[in-house]
Amino acid sequence: MRLLINIDVPDLSTASSFYIAAFGLKPARRLGESVQELVGAEAPIYLLRKDAGSDAAVDRPREYxxxxxxxxxxxxxxxxxxxxxxxxxxxxxxxxxxxxxxxxxxxxxxxxxxxxxxxxxxxxxxxxxxxxxxxx
Incomplete structure (x- = not known):
């Protein structure tokens, strides 16, 4: 099994800066305009830009x-x-x-x-x- 970690965030730049500074992760690559891959953990972490208020996986809006x-x-x-x-x-x-x-x-x-x-x-x-x- 291979594990990938996906984290919804409202802003990729702000989120990347936080996770790099807080946990020592490193930016790897961008996947389009709304995904940033970070490495340095045992599994890659993908920051997914999702606007606050957008539809989440359940019948409620995404909030941060x-x-x-x-x-x-x-x-x-x-x-x-x-x-x-x-x-x-x-x-x-x-x-x-x-x-x-x-x-x-x-x-x-x-x-x-x-x-x-x-x-x-x-x-x-x-x-x-x-x-x-x-x-x-």
Missing amino acids: ARHWTPVHCDVVVEDLDASLARALAAGARQEGAIREAAWGRIVQLVDPFGHGWCLLQFLGRGYDEIATWDGA
Whole structure:
């Protein structure tokens, strides 16, 4: 399976600048006038220019205020504090405090387009600290 990540944004230039500054991604190529490919993650990220108020996949208009979706991206980082400072300087907003778990540290962010993100810093063996094998 090959995974591609698509993110709706109202302006490609503004969005490209944010994701490059916040997460260290690099612009790869433009696909027409409304798609910007970014690389530097394990999967390519495609910014799709979609106007606010345009039809979304459901019977409601697209909006870029803070919204919730059950799907979001986690960005695994080496240094959570430095990565958080970088994302905030680029225009992200922190949502809640940094939390610690047996596997590492996590903080929730919202980008300037209303999309939720998490920054994760694995500690020790990461998720293996809590993993069990169920044989499935």
